[in-house]
Amino acid sequence: MGDYEALLDRAYSSLPETLKQTARFEKPEIVAMIQGKQTVVQNLGEVSKAINRPADMLAKYLIREFGTSGTHDQQHLVMKGVFRQAQVQEKLDTFLEQFVMCPDCGRPDTKILQERRVSFLKCEACGSRHPLSAAKRTSASKTQGTEPRVGEEVTLEITGTGKRGDGITKMGNYIVFVKGAKKGQRVRARITGIQGTMIFATAIGTL
Numbered sequence: 001m002g003d004y005e006a007l008l009d010r011a012y013s014s015l016p017e018t019l020k021q022t023a024r025f026e027k028p029e030i031v032a033m034i035q036g037k038q039t040v041v042q043n044l045g046e047v048s049k050a051i052n053r054p055a056d057m058l059a060k061y062l063i064r065e066f067g068t069s070g071t072h073d074q075q076h077l078v079m080k081g082v083f084r085q086a087q088v089q090e091k092l093d094t095f096l097e098q099f100v101m102c103p104d105c106g107r108p109d110t111k112i113l114q115e116r117r118v119s120f121l122k123c124e125a126c127g128s129r130h131p132l133s134a135a136k137r138t139s140a141s142k143t144q145g146t147e148p149r150v151g152e153e154v155t156l157e158i159t160g161t162g163k164r165g166d167g168i169t170k171m172g173n174y175i176v177f178v179k180g181a182k183k184g185q186r187v188r189a190r191i192t193g194i195q196g197t198m199i200f201a202t203a204i205g206t207l
């Protein structure tokens, strides 16, 4: 018995520090304020510190995910467009899932390692290693596939009517307002503008 306990003691003391931490990981909360036509993340610095990723990586991720442009320093991120705090938090949660949390043990004590051209999520708590590319690429190509651009032609099913009589539909995370289209129609439309998660388009023909 005594030997067994001593053995356990030894085993425990040789565990990496991170495994000994039993405290539940507190997901950081993002503070985002809408200022005019911009959204300002006030605590980019604290959040990136808490999740142990560079502020730059998180800022670029958010800008890309919202399909907008923006500027940042170590503490603030200013994005063009109006995004509610909950929307920004949702993106942060996805970021955590993709680039921080270990898929095996669920702990956030991970690092991103680069080997040749492959990035790995290496868990310091349980030692597992997962290539990031698979998950990342799928989502990146998905985003790219649906990433709307001004001037692009798209096929849309109009599912609603806006206040001004425009057709409305959804495209990925975007709401699309289609001039000259009516609810129930299937149309080809050209994108004329993108603002935050809103797309403005003009119908060029029905299908």
Ligand SMILES: [Zn+2]
Binding pocket: 102, 103, 104, 105, 106, 107, 123, 124, 125, 126, 127, 128
């Ligand atoms: Zn792990």
